Amino acid sequence: MVISALFRKLLRDLVLWRGQIIAIGAVTACGIATFVTMQSNFESMNAALVRYYRDFAFGDIFAHSTRAPNALAHRIAALPAVQNVQTRVVEDVIADLPGRTDLAGIRLIGIPNGKQPSLNRLFLRVGRLPSPTSHDEVAISEAFAQANHLSPGSTIRIVLNGRRDTIRVVGIALSPEYVYEMRGAADIWPDSRHFGIAWMNDSALAAAFDMTGAFNDLTIRLAPGADRSATRERLDRLLAPYGSLGAYGRDEQISDRFVSNELRQLRAQAIAIPLIFLGVAAFLINAALSRLVGTQREQIAILKAFGYGNVTIALHYLTAAVLTVGIGAAAGVPIGWWMGYRLAVIYTNFFRFPHLAFHSEPRIAVVAIAISLLAGALGALWAVRAAVSLPPAEAMRALSPPVFRPTILERAGLSHAFPPMFRMLVRTIERRWVPSLFTVIALSFAVAILFVGRSTFDSVFWMMDVQFNYVSREDATLVFNRTLRSQARLDVAALPGVMEVEPFRSALVRVSNGHRSRRLAVIGVESNHTPALHRIIDRDLREIHLPAHGVVLTKALATILKVRPGSDVTLSFYEGRRPVVRRVVAAVADELVGLNVYMPIDDLQAILHEGPSISGAYVRIDPRREAAFNRAAKTTPEIAGISYRSAALEEFRKTFAESIGISATFILGFALVIAIGVVYNSGRVALSERARDLSTLRILGYSFAYTAVMLVGEQALLTLAAIPIGFLLGLTLDQALQPLYQLEYYRVPIVVAASTYVLSAGGVIVAAAITAALLTNQLYRLDIVAALKVGE
Amino acid sequence: MAVEVFHAIGLTKNYLMGEVVVRALHDVDLELYEREFVVILGPSGSGKSTLLNILGGLDVPSAGDVVFRDHRLTGATEGELTRYRREHVGFVFQFYNLIPSLTARENVELVTEIAENPLDPCTALRLVGLENRADHFPSQLSGGEQQRVAIARAIAKRPDVLLCDEPTGALDSGTGRLVLEALAEANETYGTTTVVITHNAAIAAMADRVITMSDGTVASIAGNPQRRGAAEILW
Known part of the structure; x- marks a missing residue:
């Protein structure tokens, strides 16, 4: 060639x-x-x-009901556009894992005896499905198995409808329903140490929960192109008499x-x-x-x-x-x-x-x-x-001598306040203001990238701080297997180690404003006393007191529904006689996690036509008596689920902090590459432009150090100028990138810690210092006589 | 009767140097002929280089007209000027202007690659006596050698005119003489019309005609009945 x-x-x-x-x-x-x-x-x-x-x-489409006869499945299958129906029993139970004092929750999901379900089929990683006749064999979810070191052959003690029982692991499986294995919308992220899925024979599960001949959960597969919302409404009508908790599509599947x-x-x-x-x-x-x-x-x-x-x-x-x-x-x-x-x-x-x-x-x-x-x-x-x-x-x-004019400093009569070298620097920057400006912009991008990278984590950590130190201050949240009388709070308070109890009543609703709606749990809390554990807060982290009537929505939900304080929302309950009521939005809570509706517990009880009743409680536990509390909770059949604040925090530290650490390292590395790239480039350009002038100075008798300061000084001035601009740019980028980080459940605020300012400025200054060293070395090796011979 | 190569009338050129308007040429009339060797003399700023640049299609006059054979250079598009330079003109500059990142041979190839009927680069280098230095980079050559490479580069395309701006300005007399010999040789061998601008009045002895310029105008044009060889020039 x-x-x-x-x-x-x-x-x-x-x-x-x-x-x-x-x-x-x-x-x-x-x-x-x-x-x-x-x-x-x-x-x-x-x-x-x-x-x-x-x-x-x-x-x-997915739906949950209290108890529906199996015969209903045929009527559902006959609905237009329905291709396939899979009914089953699903129950949450408390588990007692080998060698552990704290409690885990397990969701038992029924499968046709010994067979794959027709929908939401299982992928078996290890082992097998329960044998067709077994009563205690289960396949458990992989995440749960890994987090708790369980494998085929392990046994787990559970509380089955008040009875203590043991299940045996025969397989490790995955399901498309639990790609992201969360208990429910109230959790922030998967806590696989404390929550997992176990698939067992439907007949065994039904027998344990008095559900023989009935189901409480179903999944539907639709014909392609079917009208989902129409099918959902028909299904809702069919299931309504059986305590339906509302059908929902994939878009509301967690x-x-x-x-x-x-x-x-x-x-x-x-x-x-x-x-x-x-x-x-x-x-x-x-x-x-x-x-x-x-x-x-x-x-x-x-x-x-x-x-x-x-x-x-x-x-x-x-x-x-x-x-x-x-x-x-x-x-x-x-x-x-x-x-x-x-x-x-x-x-x-x-x-x-x-x-x-x-x-x-x-x-x-x-x-x-x-x-x-x-x-x-x-x-x-x-x-x-x-x-x-x-x-x-x-x-x-030959290039005509570049045009120099008195700088702003001199026109302002300040020239004598500065040494000649500084005036030279300022004149150079001012004369070449376009390239200088571009350098400042590029450097400020380097600052901004560091800034954005760090502030993303500031936001996440701030969210965690708000969530765990201002909102969820309870040590554990107990969820009952059914609605209990209010006196149950005394039973909870009597559990060993319990120092404080705040009961709540939660109920599934579809909350809507016009055509915008979400299916979620409304939480009734006592309005007449100041909650010490689970608090509702506004944007200044101050507590919001529930009014006697009306509801408080979390900011994320208010945004989705497009409502403000003073607007009305409709609450369509899925419990009891399925009442539909309207309530005024009294306030918007600035909780960052979750789509929640809070209302006074007595108002909720009145709507549902029930006496004083509760469905769970937030508790504070004496840390010295935690083991005793857990032992007692295990033997309390009414407790269907328990989640620990410390476990959620631990999970956050372990998995999230680790992945955040990795991406933080990448971002830091990338930002340094930009910083060094930009500073080196502009310094190198300055060196080749200034070589002749600097050599002249050397020949006139100036020291090497003097010329080095001339060269590096310009870069230093530009770097200093870039830092505040970089902060502004970083804040702007934060604003622009913010929508990328918004999940529907989270509202990620823009938070910038002081350390982020220090780190983003410091990173670029370090990059500039490294470059200055490289440039000084190149300047030192410059042949001053040769540099003079080369015409510009 | 010698064939006219260039015909210029009323050439004027003004340009801006920093914030000062410089009148480089003022109302210059000129003819140049085939095969002739012309020396343009004059002090710095007399307009020699500007005239040469306009003749070479590097610059356009502010006013006046210049014609090369049947090409009218004034009013030519940039593309036409590029083609004119590629096909007809060879340049030699005071500071050689070799591409420092290319060897002697590659510098010559830079021209032969785009010329229609060029010399072999080695032949061109042999003409200036540098066939043994072909693979040296400019930084490895002396000033005189660099200028001879520049001449080889200029003549390698067999140009119709060779325009030389102070070709010996940066050289000592011995080396300068070698360069002038190379130019005379090219003029003899290929019949190339050669224009040399210089401060050095002694070089005028080599010329067929000597044009003297001052303050942007032609002060005099004198024929030289007794051309001398480069070797005979007293520096």
């Missing part, structure tokens, strides 16, 4: 400019790596989800909602984050290439004098840009694969698929490289335009 002389020049120029090429390439690599990571994970997970739902027959939210987030991040990196890379290309064109004025003129056309010259510099980002992108793709794989491993902690194989389509790499080349070409446009528009004769003439 014959390589043209012009191309050889290009390659040698690139070698000469390797420092900047590497800096730009590294920034590009970060952007491309993020894109490949996010996009590949999005596609892998999306494909895994679609395949999982299809191959394991995930249902379309697991699917979380997975879908995560996918949406991934897809949005796959666009937003690389955009920032590639934008910075394009900017760096522009700065470096403009400089290259500047130093090659004569060479460009010569090429033109020899008759090289504009297109050839434009392509020459465009190729330089494209090669630079191309090298970065080529490095970014495998880094993206590696990071993507790491992220996929993290995902397997939260999302359980039969096979979540990380796979990156070659198409993604091709798209990534194409995007980066586009960014490079865009970045090169300006410089290329400058090269092309350079008139050949103009380029041959």
Whole structure:
């Protein structure tokens, strides 16, 4: 292959400019790596989800009732558009795990004896399904098995409808219903140590709960293209006499909602984050290439004098840009694969698929490289335009001395307040204000990326702080297996170690405002006393006192329903005679987690036409008597579920903090790459522009140190200027990126800790210091006489 | 009767240098002929380089007209000027202007790759006596050698005109003489119309005609009946 002389020049120029090429390439690599990571994970997970739902027959509509006769299943199957119906018994029980003092909850789900259900089929990881005649065999969910070190052969003691019983694990399984294994909407994240699923023969489960010949849960598969809401309403009518708790679609199925939210987030991040990196890379290309064109004025003129056309010259510099980002992108793709794989491993902690194989389509790499080349070409446009528009004769003439004017300082009469060196610096920056401004912008991006990366975690930690230190101050939440008389609070208070009790009554409702609605639990709490454990707070973390009438909505719910204090909402209850009432929104609570409606407990009891009754309680437990409390709770048949605040916190620290730690490291690394890339680039440009002047100063007798300060000082001034702008930019990016982090259940506020300001400024200052050291070294090696010979 | 190559009338050029308007050329009339060797003399700022740039299609006059054979250079588009330079003109500059990242041979190839009927790069380098230095980078060559590479590069395309701006300005007399010999050789061998601008009045002895410029105008044009060889020039 014959390589043209012009191309050889290009390659040698690139070698000469390797420092900047590497800096730009590294920034590009970060952007491309993020894109490949996010996009590949999005596609892998999306494909895994679609395949999982299809191959394991995930249902379309779900419903729960108190007790419905099996015969009803035939009438449901006859509804239009219904393809398949799977009925079953589902019950939550308390479990006593081997070697543990605290209690776990298990959801027992019935399957046709010894067989796979027709919908929500199980993937067996290990072992087998319960044998057709067994009464105590179960397959348990993988997350629960792993968190509690359970395997086929393990036994678990449970409280079955008040009786103590033992179940035996024969298999480890996964279900499309529990990709994200949460107990319910009240939980914040999966706590697999304390909650899991066990599938057992339906007849055995029905027998234990007096449900023989009946079911309390069903799943429906619809014909493609069926009208979901119409079917849902028909199903609701059929189930209403049997204590239906309201049918709902996939969009309100907790697991699917979380997975879908995560996918949406991934897809949005796959666009937003690389955009920032590639934008910075394009900017760096522009700065470096403009400089290259500047130093090659004569060479460009010569090429033109020899008759090289504009297109050839434009392509020459465009190729330089494209090669630079191309090298970065080529490095970014495998880094993206590696990071993507790491992220996929993290995902397997939260999302359980039969096979979540990380796979990156070659198409993604091709798209990534194409995007980066586009960014490079865009970045090169300006410089290329400058090269092309350079008139050949103009380029041959010596540059006329740059025009300097008195700076703002001098015009303000302040010149004598500053030493000559400082005036030189300010004049240089002011004269070259466009490139200086661009450098400041790029540096402020580096500050902003660090800032955004850190403040995301600030927000999450703040959410946790609010949730656990201001809202959920109870040590444990007890949920009863049925509604109990109010006197039950005394029984709870009598449990060993219980120091405080705050009872509540929760009831399933569909809360709506016009066509906007959500199915959730309304929580009735005592309005006449100040809650000490579970509190309702406003945006200033002050307690909200429940009014005698009216409801308090969490902010996230108020936003979904588009209601404000003073608006009315409709509550359609699924319990009792299924009353429908309207209540005024008295206040909006600033809770960050969960879609909740609070109302006075006596109002709730009145609506449901029942006497004083409670369905659970928040308790404070003497830490020294926790074991005794747990022992007593195990033997209390009315307690169907218990969740511990400390366990939720521990789970947060262990899994979330770990994954947050990994992504924080990536973000920190990436931001430092940008910071070093930008600072090095602008310093290198400054060095080549100033080489002649600085050499002149040296020849005039100035010390090396003096010239080094001249060079580094400009970078220092620009870096300092960039820091406050970076903070502002970071806050703006936080605002812009905020919607990406919003799950329906969470409302992530923008919170910035003081340490974030320090860290984001400090990171860039460190990067600048490293660069200053590199530049000083280059300045030291500069041949001052040679530098003088080279015409600008 | 010699064939006219260039015909210029009323050439004027003003340009901005920083914040100052410089009148570089003022109402210059000029003809140049085939095969002739012309030396343009004049002090700094007399407009020599501007005139050369306009003749070479590197610059356009503010006023006036210039014609190369049947090409009218004034009013030509950038594309036409590019083609004109590619097909007809060779340049030699005072500071050689080699591409530092390319070897001597590659610098010559830069031109031969886009010319229609070029010399072999080695032949061009042999003409200037540098066939043994072909793989050296500019930084490994002396000033005189660099300028000879520049001449090889200029003549490698077999141009119709060779325009040289102070080709010996940065060289000592011995090296300068070698460079002038190379130029004379090219002029003899290929019949290339050669224009050399210089401060150095001694070089005028080599010329067929000597044009003297001052303050942007042509002060005089004198024929030289007794051309001397480069070797005979006293520096």
